[in-house]
Amino acid sequence: MHNPFRRSTSTVESTAPQTALVTDLMAAVGERNVLWRPEDLIGYEYDATIDRRRPDAVVFPATTEQVAAAVVIANAFGVPIVPRGSGTGLAGGAVPIMGGVVIVLTRMNRIVEIDPRDRVAVLQPGVINLHLQDACAKHGLLYAPDPSSQRICTIGGNIATNSGGPHTLAHGSTVNHVLGIEIVLPDGRVTFLGSRVPDAPGVDLRGVFVGSEGTLGIVTSITVRLQRAPEAVRTMLAIFESIEVASEAVSAIISGGVIPVALEMLDQEIIRAVEPRLHVGYPLDAGAVLLIEVEGLRESVEADAQYVVTACREMGAREVRTAESEEERARLWEGRKGGIGAIGAISPNFYILDGVVPRTQLPKVMAEVMRLSAEAGFRCANIFHAGDGNLHPNIMFDELVPGATQKVLDLGGQIMRLCVDSGGSITGEHGIGIEKRSYMEWIFSAADLEAQQRVRNAWGTGDLFNPCKILPNSHGCGAGHEAEIRQHLATPGVYV
Amino acid sequence: MTTTTNVEALRSLLPGDRTRNVEDYAIDGVAPSIALRPDTRDEAVRIVAAANSAGLVLVPLGARTATALGRPLARYDVALDTTGLARIVEYEPNDLTATIEAGMTLATFQQTLATNGQYLPADPPPSDNVTIGGLLATARPGAWRHHVPGQRDLVLGITSIQPDGTVTHSGGRVVKNVSGYDLHRMHTGALGAFGVIVEATFKLQPLPVSTRTLAIECESFESAAEVAYHLWDLALPLRALSILAPGAAEVAGLPARVQVLLECMGGDAVLARCEDAIHREGATTRAPHAGEVRPGSFVTLRALAGTSALTVLRLGVPSSQVAAATQFATERGYVAWGHLAAGSVLVVMPEANTIAESVRALRAYARERGGFLEIESAPATLRAEVDPFDTPERTLVTALKHQFDPSGTLNRGRWQEDV
Numbered sequence: 001m002h003n004p005f006r007r008s009t010s011t012v013e014s015t016a017p018q019t020a021l022v023t024d025l026m027a028a029v030g031e032r033n034v035l036w037r038p039e040d041l042i043g044y045e046y047d048a049t050i051d052r053r054r055p056d057a058v059v060f061p062a063t064t065e066q067v068a069a070a071v072v073i074a075n076a077f078g079v080p081i082v083p084r085g086s087g088t089g090l091a092g093g094a095v096p097i098m099g100g101v102v103i104v105l106t107r108m109n110r111i112v113e114i115d116p117r118d119r120v121a122v123l124q125p126g127v128i129n130l131h132l133q134d135a136c137a138k139h140g141l142l143y144a145p146d147p148s149s150q151r152i153c154t155i156g157g158n159i160a161t162n163s164g165g166p167h168t169l170a171h172g173s174t175v176n177h178v179l180g181i182e183i184v185l186p187d188g189r190v191t192f193l194g195s196r197v198p199d200a201p202g203v204d205l206r207g208v209f210v211g212s213e214g215t216l217g218i219v220t221s222i223t224v225r226l227q228r229a230p231e232a233v234r235t236m237l238a239i240f241e242s243i244e245v246a247s248e249a250v251s252a253i254i255s256g257g258v259i260p261v262a263l264e265m266l267d268q269e270i271i272r273a274v275e276p277r278l279h280v281g282y283p284l285d286a287g288a289v290l291l292i293e294v295e296g297l298r299e300s301v302e303a304d305a306q307y308v309v310t311a312c313r314e315m316g317a318r319e320v321r322t323a324e325s326e327e328e329r330a331r332l333w334e335g336r337k338g339g340i341g342a343i344g345a346i347s348p349n350f351y352i353l354d355g356v357v358p359r360t361q362l363p364k365v366m367a368e369v370m371r372l373s374a375e376a377g378f379r380c381a382n383i384f385h386a387g388d389g390n391l392h393p394n395i396m397f398d399e400l401v402p403g404a405t406q407k408v409l410d411l412g413g414q415i416m417r418l419c420v421d422s423g424g425s426i427t428g429e430h431g432i433g434i435e436k437r438s439y440m441e442w443i444f445s446a447a448d449l450e451a452q453q454r455v456r457n458a459w460g461t462g463d464l465f466n467p468c469k470i471l472p473n474s475h476g477c478g479a480g481h482e483a484e485i486r487q488h489l490a491t492p493g494v495y496v
Numbered sequence: 497m498t499t500t501t502n503v504e505a506l507r508s509l510l511p512g513d514r515t516r517n518v519e520d521y522a523i524d525g526v527a528p529s530i531a532l533r534p535d536t537r538d539e540a541v542r543i544v545a546a547a548n549s550a551g552l553v554l555v556p557l558g559a560r561t562a563t564a565l566g567r568p569l570a571r572y573d574v575a576l577d578t579t580g581l582a583r584i585v586e587y588e589p590n591d592l593t594a595t596i597e598a599g600m601t602l603a604t605f606q607q608t609l610a611t612n613g614q615y616l617p618a619d620p621p622p623s624d625n626v627t628i629g630g631l632l633a634t635a636r637p638g639a640w641r642h643h644v645p646g647q648r649d650l651v652l653g654i655t656s657i658q659p660d661g662t663v664t665h666s667g668g669r670v671v672k673n674v675s676g677y678d679l680h681r682m683h684t685g686a687l688g689a690f691g692v693i694v695e696a697t698f699k700l701q702p703l704p705v706s707t708r709t710l711a712i713e714c715e716s717f718e719s720a721a722e723v724a725y726h727l728w729d730l731a732l733p734l735r736a737l738s739i740l741a742p743g744a745a746e747v748a749g750l751p752a753r754v755q756v757l758l759e760c761m762g763g764d765a766v767l768a769r770c771e772d773a774i775h776r777e778g779a780t781t782r783a784p785h786a787g788e789v790r791p792g793s794f795v796t797l798r799a800l801a802g803t804s805a806l807t808v809l810r811l812g813v814p815s816s817q818v819a820a821a822t823q824f825a826t827e828r829g830y831v832a833w834g835h836l837a838a839g840s841v842l843v844v845m846p847e848a849n850t851i852a853e854s855v856r857a858l859r860a861y862a863r864e865r866g867g868f869l870e871i872e873s874a875p876a877t878l879r880a881e882v883d884p885f886d887t888p889e890r891t892l893v894t895a896l897k898h899q900f901d902p903s904g905t906l907n908r909g910r911w912q913e914d915v
Binding site for chain 2: 014091115117118119120122140161162164168173175176191192193195196197199201202203204205207208210211212222228229230252254255257259260279296297299300302303356357358359360375385388389390423424425426427428429430431432436440443444445447448449450451454455456457458459460471
């Protein structure tokens with residue numbers, strides 16, 4: 001039986017014949033923009049998860065028409081279509097798990113328009129998140145979603161996973177900032193959902209599409225809402241003796257009537273990984289730190305910052321530092337954004353999790369995460385969006401130790417279950433992809449999942465459009481739970 | 497079985513008397529054959545399933561404030577009054593999330609939240625008397641839209657009854673969640689096309705410390721646009737920023753001139769700063785008046801936007817076109833005002849003037865600027881003649897409708913004929 005989760009073999013046959021599929025794709029997008037030799041396909045077998053499968057071909061369209069043509073061709077040959085941006089996804093969303101054609105959107109990387117007066121930007125899907133941020137900054141504007149992979153991830157990919165980031169706490173996820181999208185439907189038809197103007201009337205197809213992980217179509221043009229950069233920003237570092245105490249402080253800050261724009265947690269393991277490498281000023285003896293940012297008018301920032309300092313102290317913070325300069329602020333953030341990379345430097349392997357719990361449950365859940373990890377004999381590093389209750393435990397291990405991988409996978413399952421049992425969810429921002437399909441049944445009933453399947457049916461994607469993603473037990477996608485959660489095993493260099 | 501006997505069967509479906517006077521539930525002058533107000537979700541499930549298997553058309557109704565929205569119904573047998581489902585299911589103030597039943601009014605919900613210094617930042621027309629289900633099903637923006645996150649942004653999950661009586665959930669109760677397809681977004685703004693919303697979970701916000709309503713009188717629409725833009729660019733903590741044509745200003749209790757009306761929120765120091773900015777702006781433009789006005793101005797306009805007695809249109813235009821679009825509508829004899837950040841311009845037409853041609857002209861105007869026109873309220877004849885929505889993508893909506901409501905049990909005709 002064919003196993004969709006097998007690893008590709010290392011042998012490559014560069015003498016493989018050029019198929020009719022490849023010839024047709026070349027005719028549509030140009031010979032140079034199609035990869036088909038096995039050795040050329042290797043880089044497109046995987047994303048930031050570990051499982052892989054070789055696609056039949058990879059195409060690099062430059063226009064909406066070329067995307068549509070590639071979709072039509074793949075349909076005609078009955079092979080799956082998998083859209084892909086930079087491949088930073090942490091749920092296997094861009095892994096061509098059933099083979100087929102990978103459509104890479106990175107050539108469509110033009111910011112078409114930034115209209116500071118209307119506060120909208122129109123861009124192609126391959127635009128890198130940070131490039132958009134930089135372009136907006138010239139106008140004193142900002143695009144709020146800022147996933148930690150923003151230096152490399154594409155806005156098209158952000159739409160696929162409804163990406164978050166530290167500033168989601170105050171500004172919301174990607175879906176709250178996307179006004180309209182041009183998409184190529186699974187039959188090759190091109191349509192536009194939403195509008196350049198907010199709140200287009202009628203059924204919110206735009207809202208259904210964002211976060212659909214490439215299963216409903218391919219985004220070819222994006223209109224986003226921009227906002228005025230705040231007048232003042234204050235970034236603070238609150239230092240605590242333990243992750244549990246810091247967790248208590250999170251709820252206390254938010255329930256007091258001030259919602260910071262970001263409220264991030266870094267625990268001792270992370271601090272000890274980050275500080276020696278990046279020298280950002282995190283105290284090595286701290287149990288945990290909270291990175292807290294408030295913004296607004298000068299007057300309110302002053303008051304809000306004061307409130308945060310007081311609240312942290314009352315909740316047991318040993319010290320609360322305030323960034324005195326833009327440089328110092330940037331350094332504090334550098335530690336946050338480089339945190340996951342730093343784990344890669346101290347552990348041969350690590351298993352990155354993405355779960356959400358109500359923030360009042362954080363102290364209990366974090367204590368339990370640490371207990372479970374210790375019990376299983378692993379070190380666990382935590383760096384996450386505490387204000388949103390969005391955890392990212394990273395379990396460190398060495399896959400060369402016999403049995404370690406299995407134990408880590410079991411531990412990951414226990415932690416996910418803990419999130420669900422605490423009233424939470426199995427993913428806050430990474431998505432379901434292939435890695436978490438089995439967990440879907442933990443949070444949705446059979447009827448709920450059937451309703452979700454109906455959305456897919458309405459879009460007419462059949463089994464060809466990014467197959468075996470999101471929904472469990474899709475036709476022809478059978479795979480054991482264990483095989484699926486193996487996807488969690490992250491490689492160094494991933495981001496959260 | 498005839499429709500009459502089917503309806504009779506519905507009557508005896510529930511214990512006690514759940515029927516209500518059908519005349520109170522008339523839509524476009526047509527009363528249903530039966531109106532039922534269930535007390536529990538289970539009762540609602542039985543009504544929906546029975547209507548579906550009997551081939552009846554059911555219309556879920558809350559406060560009934562937006563019944564002139566969408567195309568006229570193709571058929572109307574059963575009114576399902578959701579106001580009996582009005583419990584708070586779960587409210588954890590420290591999580592800033594709440595799960596409530598859909599028949600509760602926004603006003604009641606806000607009262608509960610206010611005791612903890614929190615609120616749901618939504619100001620839908622006509623008032624807080626709308627139900628939560630109606631708030632979501634209509635998804636009408638108000639003056640606060642795009643200054644603070646609105647209902648679309650804050651809904652975390654929805655529970656709905658499918659036409660066959662199956663109860664389904666989407667999303668969850670946590671503030672950040674990307675698991676599966678967001679069916680709650682599909683239900684938001686869908687006018688009950690895909691299921692009867694019975695419960696919803698929202699992310700909440702802290703109530704502002706205080707708010708202040710301010711206005712600047714302007715010489716012209718052009719100068720109002722400039723003033724409004726200047727204030728918007730200052731990144732003040734605004735909750736509303738609108739441009740009012742003289743007619744709308746009069747309704748709002750202000751002198752009948754072009755006005756920039758805004759609401760600021762924050763503590764004393766912040767409000768003082770806002771007020772100062774408005775005074776400066778007034779001095780620069782030599783405005784006859786610039787400063788605080790009565791806080792009811794927005795409330796009055798909101799009520800007018802939500803009237804079902806007159807024809808109300810919502811134009812969506814880019815922010816830079818809000819003043820011009822307001823002027824365009826005013827010059828045609830309508831009462832108009834616009835919200836800058838949301839790019840929405842409300843146009844109220846006197847009955848006599850409500851002809852399809854006028855609506856089409858305004859729609860063409862909005863479309864030329866990359867926007868749209870939605871009919872928020874109008875006589876049934878007009879809504880049959882001119883598509884109340886302005887959505888180019890119909891195929892997917894039809895496909896979704898066939899997937900979720902293949903027999904056309906829910907609100908048949910609201911979207912397209914027979915859909």
